[in-house]
Amino acid sequence: MSGHAVGVRIPYAQAPARVQRWVEGRLGGEIAEVVDCIGGMSPGPAARVRTASRAAAFVKACGTDLNPNTPVLLRAEARVLAALPEHPSLPRLLEVHDDGDWVVLLIEDLPGASPPAPWRHADLARVSAALADVRSVLDAVELQDLPSARDSSPIFLTRWRELADRLDLVDPWWADHHDALADHAERAAGLIDGDAVVHWDIRADNVVLTADRTVLVDWGQARRGAAWMDHAMLALDCSMSGSETSTAKLARTDPVLRERDPADLLALAAAAAMSFVSRSTEPAPQSLPTLPATSARWAESLRAYLADAVDHTS
Incomplete structure (x- = not known):
């Protein structure tokens, strides 16, 4: 997966x-x-x-x-x-x-490649350190009209709500846990809000590792939002693309995430996974034939983390 x-x-x-x-x-x-x-x-x-x-x-x-x-x-x-x-x-x-x-x-041509999936401990550490190091630089960037996460991130705002009308189309696990997940997902909109410039799409395939650089690429989704969100995206990708380090473990070891209430990351994961499940039931957009299957895989990959985290917060 x-x-x-x-x-x-x-x-x-x-x-x-x-x-x-x-x-x-x-x-x-x-x-x-x-x-x-x-x-x-x-x-x-x-x-x-x-x-x-x-x-x-x-x-x-x-x-x-x-x-x-x-x-x-x-x-x-x-x-x-x-x-x-x-x-x-x-x-x-x-x-x-x-x-x-x-x-x-x-x-610029970068003489490197994306870290392999599943994520390796060392690669995760490199990216986590790069996110922390670049924070002060991004805080000084002047960008007019950068979209606000609070206004333009349907995965965390609205799309997860659509799952309620599609539960007969997906694995019964999502129906069985829908209400508990929705209770957590309700908090996501408030958590993503902020003024920081954030990449907003941190995944293994949006990073290039060279011999001496850890480069964050693909900035088309950049937002103005909560500064901790790029670290949260990295933690969610531990599940979504596979990792030697679980989402929960990275949340305990990443210097930014370990300062957060674990329920905060759970709220984001619940909203994201429910949105992915919902999107997996929709027709593929133009020229994006793999999107429904990819969305289904991401949701399924997040399920183990969600099941464990919900148990620990209930």
């Missing part, structure tokens, strides 16, 4: 010719090497590219024909990356192309 989120991306070679010409123009030569990347839920290409003269970059792109929402996320990511200062844990934006249809981000 573990593993990275994997959608269905088109390869870089299938990106429009005008996109490929723009990339070549910005890198100063014809692309000689392409390494298509998997992972994430975007249908657009994500690739490491290199010219014959060794100029290199990471390309993320998508057009409205593939999915109307993904270019919006790329525009949001471009705004955030442009505002981020230099820091070892923050990626550097090189160029942006936006023709109103296709949006293309050129980002």
Whole structure:
């Protein structure tokens, strides 16, 4: 039940010719090497590219024909990356192309890879430390019109409530525990509220580990919310993508999470899992055929933590 989120991306070679010409123009030569990347839920290409003269970059792109929402996320990511200062844990934006249809981000090429799932102790420690180290830097970032988590995070606000009308479509465990989980999920909206700039999508496949850097990538979901939320997302991903360290154990050892009431993380997990279960019953969005199954896997992976945590708080 573990593993990275994997959608269905088109390869870089299938990106429009005008996109490929723009990339070549910005890198100063014809692309000689392409390494298509998997992972994430975007249908657009994500690739490491290199010219014959060794100029290199990471390309993320998508057009409205593939999915109307993904270019919006790329525009949001471009705004955030442009505002981020230099820091070892923050990626550097090189160029942006936006023709109103296709949006293309050129980002520094990172000579590394995402940590494998299941998470390993050492990798979790690296990411937890990076989140703590980058906090003061993010607190100084000036970002206008960054969405508020309290206003734009349906997973923690409203979507979990939809499960009540879909319990006949899912495993009976969710019906048996619905009311207890809902009582916890009710608290989530208040817990996510805050003024801090947060990544908001910390998962194993949104981190790149190099020999000397721990880089937080994919900033399209960035929000203004509670500063502890990125640590909470990391703890939830211990269950969602699998880990040698359980969500509950990371909550006891992470320097930020261990200062929180354990019921706070339970409230977030309950809302997230109920939202994932509900979404698993819906048709797949355009060009995102794996989303229902991925949502079902995430919910099921959180279930062991939820069952134990609810028992300890009841």
